[in-house]
Amino acid sequence: xxxxxxxxxxxxxxxxxxxxxxxxxxxxxxxxxxxxxxxxxxxxxxxxxxxxxxxxxxxxxxxxxxxxxxxxxxxxxxxxxxxxxxxxxxxxxxxxxxxxxxxxxxxxxxxxxxxxxxxxxxxxxxxxxxxxxxxxxxxxxxxxxxxxxxxxxxxxxxxxxxxxxxxxxxxxxxxxxxxxxxxxxxxxxxxxxxxxxxxxxxxxxxxxxxxxxxxxxxxxxxxxxxxxxxxxxxxxxxxxxxxxxxxxxxxxxxxxxxxxxxxxxxxxxxxxxxxxxxxxxxxxxxxxxxxxxxxxxxxxxxxxxxxxxxxxxxxxxxxxxxxxxxxxxxxxxxxxxxxxxxxxxxxxxxxxxxxxxxxxxxxxxxxxxxxxxxxxxxxxxxxxxxxxxxxxxxxxxxxxxxxxxxxxxxxxxxxxxxxxxxxxxxxxxxxxxxxxxxxxxxxxxxxxxxxxxxxxxxxxxxxxxxxxxxxxxxxxxxxxxxxxxxxxxxxxxxxx
Amino acid sequence: xxxxxxxxxxxxxxxxxxxxxxxxxxxxxxxxxxxxxxxxxxxxxxxxxxxxxxxxxxxxxxxxxxxxxxxxxxxxxxxxxxxxxxxxxxxxxxxxxxxxxxxxxxxxxxxxxxxxxxxxxxxxxxxxxxxxxxxxxxxxxxxxxxxxxxxxxxxxxxxxxxxxxxxxxxxxxxxxxxxxxxxxxxxxxxxxxxxxxxxxxxxxxxxxxxxxxxxxxxxxxxxxxxxxxxxxxxxxxxxxxxxxxxxxxxxxxxxxxxxxxxxxxxxxxxxxxxxxxxxxxxxxxxxxxxxxxxxxxxxxxxxxxxxxxxxxxxxxxxxxxxxxxxxxxxxxxxxxxxxxxxxxxxxxxxxxxxxxxxxxxxxxxxxxxxxxxxxxxxxxxxxxxxxxxxxxxxxxxxxxxxxxxxxxxxxxxxxxxxxxxxxxxxxxxxxxxxxxxxxxxxxxxxxxxxxxxxxxxxxxxxxxxxxxxxxxxxxxxxxxxxxxxxxxxxxxxxxxxxx
Numbered sequence: 004x005x006x007x008x009x010x011x012x013x014x015x016x017x018x019x020x021x022x023x024x025x026x027x028x029x030x031x032x033x034x035x036x037x038x039x040x041x042x043x044x045x046x047x048x049x050x051x052x053x054x055x056x057x058x059x060x061x062x063x064x065x066x067x068x069x070x071x072x073x074x075x076x077x078x079x080x081x082x083x084x085x086x087x088x089x090x091x092x093x094x095x096x097x098x099x100x101x102x103x104x105x106x107x108x109x110x111x112x113x114x115x116x117x118x119x120x121x122x123x124x125x126x127x128x129x130x131x132x133x134x135x136x137x138x139x140x141x142x143x144x145x146x147x148x149x150x151x152x153x154x155x156x157x158x159x160x161x162x163x164x165x166x167x168x169x170x171x172x173x174x175x176x177x178x179x180x181x182x183x184x185x186x187x188x189x190x191x192x193x194x195x196x197x198x199x200x201x202x203x204x205x206x207x208x209x210x211x212x213x214x215x216x217x218x219x220x221x222x223x224x225x226x227x228x229x230x231x232x233x234x235x236x237x238x239x240x241x242x243x244x245x246x247x248x249x250x251x252x253x254x255x256x257x258x259x260x261x262x263x264x265x266x267x268x269x270x271x272x273x274x275x276x277x278x279x280x281x282x283x284x285x286x287x288x289x290x291x292x293x294x295x296x297x298x299x300x301x302x303x304x305x306x307x308x309x310x311x312x313x314x315x316x317x318x319x320x321x322x323x324x325x326x327x328x329x330x331x332x333x334x335x336x337x338x339x340x341x342x343x344x345x346x347x348x349x350x351x352x353x354x355x356x357x358x359x360x361x362x363x364x365x366x367x368x369x370x371x372x373x374x375x376x377x378x379x380x381x382x383x384x385x386x387x388x389x390x391x392x393x394x395x396x397x398x399x400x401x402x403x404x405x406x407x408x409x410x411x412x413x414x415x416x417x418x419x420x421x422x423x424x425x426x427x428x429x430x431x432x433x434x435x436x437x438x439x440x441x442x443x444x445x446x447x448x449x450x451x452x453x454x455x456x457x458x459x460x461x462x463x464x465x466x467x468x469x470x471x472x473x474x475x476x477x478x479x480x481x482x483x484x485x486x487x488x489x490x491x492x493x494x495x496x497x498x499x
Numbered sequence: 500x501x502x503x504x505x506x507x508x509x510x511x512x513x514x515x516x517x518x519x520x521x522x523x524x525x526x527x528x529x530x531x532x533x534x535x536x537x538x539x540x541x542x543x544x545x546x547x548x549x550x551x552x553x554x555x556x557x558x559x560x561x562x563x564x565x566x567x568x569x570x571x572x573x574x575x576x577x578x579x580x581x582x583x584x585x586x587x588x589x590x591x592x593x594x595x596x597x598x599x600x601x602x603x604x605x606x607x608x609x610x611x612x613x614x615x616x617x618x619x620x621x622x623x624x625x626x627x628x629x630x631x632x633x634x635x636x637x638x639x640x641x642x643x644x645x646x647x648x649x650x651x652x653x654x655x656x657x658x659x660x661x662x663x664x665x666x667x668x669x670x671x672x673x674x675x676x677x678x679x680x681x682x683x684x685x686x687x688x689x690x691x692x693x694x695x696x697x698x699x700x701x702x703x704x705x706x707x708x709x710x711x712x713x714x715x716x717x718x719x720x721x722x723x724x725x726x727x728x729x730x731x732x733x734x735x736x737x738x739x740x741x742x743x744x745x746x747x748x749x750x751x752x753x754x755x756x757x758x759x760x761x762x763x764x765x766x767x768x769x770x771x772x773x774x775x776x777x778x779x780x781x782x783x784x785x786x787x788x789x790x791x792x793x794x795x796x797x798x799x800x801x802x803x804x805x806x807x808x809x810x811x812x813x814x815x816x817x818x819x820x821x822x823x824x825x826x827x828x829x830x831x832x833x834x835x836x837x838x839x840x841x842x843x844x845x846x847x848x849x850x851x852x853x854x855x856x857x858x859x860x861x862x863x864x865x866x867x868x869x870x871x872x873x874x875x876x877x878x879x880x881x882x883x884x885x886x887x888x889x890x891x892x893x894x895x896x897x898x899x900x901x902x903x904x905x906x907x908x909x910x911x912x913x914x915x916x917x918x919x920x921x922x923x924x925x926x927x928x929x930x931x932x933x934x935x936x937x938x939x940x941x942x943x944x945x946x947x948x949x950x951x952x953x954x955x956x957x958x959x960x961x962x963x964x965x966x967x968x969x970x971x972x973x974x975x976x977x978x979x980x981x982x983x984x985x986x987x988x989x990x991x992x993x994x995x996x997x998x
Contacts, residue, residue, distance in 0.1 A: 340564035388605065392516070399641055405634030417676070418565060421683045433672055440668040444644065444661075452648040452657050489570070492560045 005056045006135055007067060009046055009078065010128045016042040017124035024117030032113040036093040036120045040472075043086040043127075050079050065199060066141040067132075072499040074134040076348050077266050079497070080355050081130035084259040087359045088123045090476050091251035091366040098369060099249060102160035119159060123255060126152035130263045139188045139198040142267055146184070146231075149263060150177050153256065157248040169247025176240045180230035187223030190216060204274035207281065214280055221275050221285060225292070228271070232264035233322045235295040245315035250369055253311065254362035257318045262351045265325055269344055276332050289330035294431050297323030301435035304442045310375040313442060314361060317401060320435060321354055324416050327428050331419040340422050345498055346415040352494045353408035353487060357400035360480040364394045367473050371465070377449040384451045387467040391450045393477045400484045402443035403436055408487035408494075501553045501572045504535050504582070505625050505635075508589070508618030512611045521610040522599050528614060529586070529593040532621065536586040543579055545983050549991030551575050551627055551693065566682060567689040573627040576988030577833050580981050581624040581753075581760055584840045587970055588752040589617035592745035594963035595848050604649055612642035613745055620753045624760065629678060630690045632764070636725075636757045637671055640664060643746060651741040652854075659741045666724060666734040674721025674761075680714045681706070681769055692764065699769040708772040715773030718766045719781065725758035727811045728818065729787030736807030744851025747803075751810045752844035756836045759817050763829060767821065768992050774824065781822045782919045788815030790922060793929035797936070802850050802860035805937060809886065809930065810843045819923055820901035823916065828904025830989045831897050834981055838893035838974065842885040845967040849879050852960060853941075856953040862937070866944035871952035876942045878956070878964050883934040885971050888927055893974035893981075898927070 019042075020035050029035070055070035068074050092099070096116055103115045129148030136142040154177065158170020192198060194216040195206035207217060229237040245253045275285045300320030307313040328346040365375065368390060372379040384391035400407035413436060420429040469477070487493050511528035515521050543552060551573030560568035574582065593613060599606040615638055622635030641664075648660035682690070684706040685698040698704045706714065720731070727735040735755075739747045767774060792812040799805035817839070820832025852875070854860050869876045885892035902924065908916040956964070974981055 341562070342564075345562065384605075384608075388607070395641065404640060405630075405637040410634070414675075414679075415565070417679055418683070421679055422564070429676070433676055437669050437672055440672075441665055444641075444664060447641070447644075448648065448657070448661075451645055452660070490559045491568070492562075495560065495562050 004049070004052055004054060005069070006053045006075065006078065007132075009049055009053070010131045012042070012046055012049075013082075013124055013128040013131065016046075017121045017128070020117060020121040020124065024121070032111070032116040033093055033096055035117050036089050036096075039089045039120050039124055040086060040093075043082055043089070043124075047079065047082045047086070050075060050082065066136065066138045068135045068137045071135060072497075073266075073344055073348055076352070076497055077134035077262060078131045080262045080351060081127050081134065081259055084255065084262070084355055084359065085123050085127035085130075087363065087476060088251045088255045088259075089120060090472050091254060091363055092119055092123070094470050094473050095249065095251050095366045095369065099160065102163045102166070104162075119156075122152050122156050122159075123251075126156070126255065126259065130259055133263050134266055136267075137200050137270075139191065139200070139203075142270070143185065143188060146263070146267065147181065149260065150181065150231075153177075153252070153260065156252040156255070157244060159252065160249055163247075165247035166249065167247075169244040172240050173244045173248075176230060180227045180237075182227075183223050183230070184227035187220050187227060190220035190223060194220060200270060200274065204277055207274045207278040210280065212278065212280070217275070217278070217281055218284060221281070222288070224271055225288060228264055228268050229292060232261050232268070232325070233296075233300075233319045234292045234326055235299040235319065235323070238296065238299065238319045238322070241319055242312050242315040245318070246309065246311050246375075250311070250362060250366040253314075254359055254366075257314065257362070258351075258355050258358050261318065261322065261325075262355070265329075265347055265351060268329060269347060272329060272332070286330055286332065289326060290425065290428055293323055293326035293330045293428060295323075296320070296326055297431050297435040299323075301438040301442075305438060307442065308377050310365060310377065310380060310446060312375075313446065314358070314365075317439075317443070318358070320439065321350075321401075323435060324413060324432060325350055327425075327432050328416050328419055330428060331416075331423040331425050333423065341415060341419050343419065345495065346412075346419055348498055349415055349491070349494050350412035352497075353400070353412045353484075356480050356483045356487070357397045357407070357409055360393055360397040360477060360484065361401070363473060363477055363480070364390050364397070367469055368467060371467055377446070377453075380446070380449050381453040382450070383467075386465065387469065389469060389474070389477075390467060393481055394450060395447050396481050396484055398443040398447050400488070402439045406485065406488040408484045408491075410488060411491040500535060500539065501574065501625055502555055504532050504539070504586075505572060505618070505622045507532050507535075508614040508621065512614040512618065515607055515611045515614070520599075521606045522593075522596070525593045525596075525610040525614050529590045529617070533586040533590045536582050539574065540579060540583060540984075543574065543576075543984065545576075545987060547987055547990070549575055549987040549989075554627065556627075566687050567691070568630055569628055569689075569691065570631060571628045571691065572625045574625060575991065576984035576986070577760070577763065578624045579984050580833060580837050581756060582621060583981075584756065584837045585617060585620045585624060585753045587966065588748055588840060588844045589613075589621075591844060591848060591963040591967050592617070592748040592752075594966075595748065595851060595960075596743075596745040602650065608645060609650060609743075612646045613749065615639060615642040616646075616746065616749045616754065620749070620757065623757050627692050628690045629682070629692055629695060629765065632692070632761070633671075633675065633678065636754070639750075639754055640667060640671070643667075643742070643750060646746045647738060647742045650743045652743075653741040655737070656741045659737050663734045663738040666731075670721050670724030670731070673717055673724070677714055677717030677721050678765070680717065681765070684710060684714060685769070696765075696768045706770065706773075708776070711770045711773030712776040713773070715766055715770040715777055718762070718770070719777060722758035722761045722766065723784070725761075726755055726814050726818075727788075728758075728814065729784050729792060729811075732788070732792060732811045735811045736804050739807035739810065739847070740801070740803040744847055744854075747807075747847045747851075748844040751807070751847060752840040755810070755814070756840055759814075759821065759832065759836055762821055763833070763992070767824065767829075771824075778822055778824075779915055781818060782915055785815040785818040785822065786919060786922055788812055788818065789926035790929070793926050793933075797929065797933045799933075800862055802853065802862065802865075802937060802941070803847075805933060806843065806846050806850055809846075809933065810839070812926065812930070813839050813843075813886075815923065815926065816898055816901050819905050819919065823901070823904040823908050825904050825907060826986070826989055826993060827900050827907060829992070830982065830985050831900025831902075831904050833985045833989065834893065834974075834978060835897035835901055837981060838885075838897045838971065841967050841971050842882060842892070842894055845882045845964060845971070846879075846886060848964055848967070849875070849882060852956065862940040865941050867942070867946040868952070869942035871947055872955045874955045874961065878961070878968065879941070880938060881968055883938050885968075885975075887931045887934045891972065891975050893971050893978065896975060896978040
């Protein structure tokens with residue numbers, strides 16, 4: 004079975020949800036989420052049955068990598084991420100209903116919930132396609148499929164000012180970065196005369212390439228993609244949008260969108276690094292962004308007092324580590340060494356599990372508290388030892404404490420930096436990791452060590468009930484974080 | 500069986516999470532690991548060439564460009580001695596820990612954390628894979644944070660919890676950087692300690708001398724922070740004073756030895772020239788531990804802080820033995836790690852008992868306990884003498900070996916080492932001063948009112964104390980019990996270092 008069938012299935016799944024929502028009378032619209040979840044589980048299983056097509060003569064294969072383990076891995080990330088987003092959305096639906104409910108009489112009390120489950124699936128299909136895209140056109144189209152779905156999802160809570168504000172910010176900056184990207188693509192086409200990544204690679208490697216034009220194209224593309232993945236200094240939209248968007252969508256943005264962005268970066272940076280004339284300048288630009296991102300992400304996270312905002316900065320910080328890996332691509336060949344592709348894929352795999360775990364806790368707790376400040380989380384360890392424990396595991400992993408998945412991600416990045424002799428980057432990365440120790444632990448401290456402040460009416464001390472699916476998902480993720488932490492080949496094995 | 504010892508505390512911790520009764524589970528796990536480790540000690544074959552025994556390995560990760568990772572365990576003489584230290588102290592610590600009903604807050608978290616701290620130390624000592632040596636040690640980081648923050652005493656406990664965690668976290672990251680550089684430096688394609696050390700010793704792959712100095716410097720700072728080497732010691736005493744007693748016992752007694760173990764196991768054989776280059780720096784720093792912190796210890800007005808500083812101070816001797824880098828010195832250092840671990844755990848256990856009964860450990864508020872609490876007085880006396888290094892206790896045998904080892908370095912004239920040793924000898928006087936002062940102000944002086952005196956130590960309280968005390972005396976009278984394990988292992992390090 005060729006891989007593109009899976010994208011078709013996912014789109015069909017999204018359409019199915021919309022149809023069922025429109026034509027079947029449902030008592031509880033959350034049933035729709037079940038359709039999505041079950042469908043995604045099937046799709047995830049099918050990922051392991053994907054085979055290379057028998058013949059690749061058709062022009063379609065110019066747009067789509069026929070056989071690519073890394074692409075499959077990223078499709079897996081997209082599917083799992085969407086699955087968890089749907090699980091979160093299922094538990095989060097009371098908030099969605101509350102913030103979107105239509106006061107008109109006769110309307111279904113959960114009107115507008117169905118689309119909330121269908122949109123992530125469309126974004127997922129875009130992410131999956133993007134993983135296999137090998138042509139500037141298909142990269143651009145799939146990226147826009149994802150981004151447009153996100154515009155809607157971010158602003159979904161239409162009675163919530165924060166969500167609308169986030170939506171507008173995301174729309175304007177997203178459109179801006181799209182503009183940069185298209186312009187960059189245009190220049191790249193102008194310089195190389197091709198839309199095909201393999202041909203671009205060959206054209207850039209030849210000595211008589213127009214260097215200035217190629218570098219200009221690279222600069223534009225880098226700016227655009229740094230916007231998407233949250234690389235400094237193009238990260239400033241992240242905290243506001245993350246804070247305002249509905250929590251499941253924040254998680255989706257933080258994991259799915261970032262994974263896709265880095266995959267595209269990997270694909271697009273590779274031809275430039277392969278060119279002898281350009282590679283040094285390109286690597287320097289990447290290193291500069293990496294250093295800035297590491298510093299800003301990690302150090303701006305320190306004073307944050309809001310869980311969601313902190314995770315937003317943490318997402319910037321992790322982008323910094325990923326940029327570090329990208330900047331440490333082995334330019335001077337020779338010997339076996341880690342490749343940025345392996346490191347970035349591993350990092351994102353680990354990042355997926357630990358970040359989604361944190362967001363899952365957040366969306367579960369959100370029903371019982373008004374906002375995501377640390378105050379609201381104080382005493383969580385008493386209200387629900389399970390949720391506190393899950394957060395602790397996730398924070399330990401994000402901080403990169405050994406025997407968790409996150410540690411290996413960082414270790415691989417450090418190793419890559421040492422291999423390439425990037426001492427400045429290594430020092431900054433280690434400093435960043437030190438800062439991470441503090442701010443991730445701060446969340447744990449707020450849950451375990453501070454007593455809930457009884458004077459504030461927003462705080463209640465009743466135990467929190469965790470839904471069955473969410474609980475199962477969390478247990479699976481906790482085990483995954485630790486199992487990968489002990490045996491990282493669980494992920495590297497998938498990369499071949 | 501070694502794998503069982505390593506994983507039993509962790510399995511028990513998981514069982515507690517899943518709802519198994521906390522104290523009984525922890526107690527059972529600690530007891531079984533203690534018995535199993537004793538069995539291993541009996542089965543351990545003493546050979547001349549040292550080397551690891553009871554080895555097991557499971558390959559985990561094998562990708563190009565990255566060292567092979569294996570979950571591998573093994574014991575040589577040095578790690579066996581430290582394993583015994585860990586299991587003995589863990590047993591005592593779990594025993595001393597309060598009943599579930601007396602714990603304010605979640606007793607699950609309490610015992611779970613204890614098991615993870617102990618299990619982490621055991622795992623670090625038993626691993627033969629550098630990654631897991633490092634990783635197991637880190638297992639204790641967050642439990643320590645929670646234990647001090649949740650169950651510690653004093654108003655500043657949250658602050659103290661932060662201090663120790665960030666200090667040790669940063670230390671570990673510096674250490675990590677040093678380890679990566681060392682591994683990359685020898686071009687290691689594996690994390691296995693024996694193979695890496697062999698690479699470091701082979702002339703073709705050894706690291707260049709100048710680079711060795713840098714890497715050893717990083718490792719010294721990293722490990723030094725973990726061991727509270729002067730001037731990176733400031734986290735230790737406040738943390739020990741505010742942590743719950745069992746945590747202090749495990750941390751001061753066992754976990755802190757990890758840094759020293761790392762120096763002996765990894766830094767010393769891999770970076771001999773780097774070590775040589777920095778020896779004089781180390782000598783100055785360790786005198787800071789012995790003399791400066793010794794004087795700080797004398798100035799303390801509270802028993803818990805005094806013990807905390809004394810434990811920091813004694814690390815100076817161990818560093819002296821390591822710096823000497825000869826058989827006697829390093830052998831003495833290992834023995835001292837054991838002896839100090841047991842004796843400081845013993846003292847903190849008694850300190851915890853006093854604190855629980857009297858609600859204070861301030862020397863000014865306590866006094867005259869000898870008459871109504873003779874058993875406590877006797878036990879405390881023994882512990883204080885042991886810590887001060889009186890003959891008959893393991894500490895004496897170890898400290899003597901360290902001094903001999905250090906004095907022996909060089910050509911016989913008075914050099915850096917000889918002067919350091921002469922100055923360091925005054926540390927013995929200093930520790931006698933503060934221990935005897937503590938004893939005097941606790942047990943003599945104005946008599947304690949009979950009514951104010953609590954019941955003397957019961958048998959249940961005495962057993963863990965006696966377990967530790969008997970170990971000290973046994974090793975003190977017959978140091979050969981442990982030396983027979985340590986000697987070949989230390990020989991092994993030098994055999995290949997200078998060979």
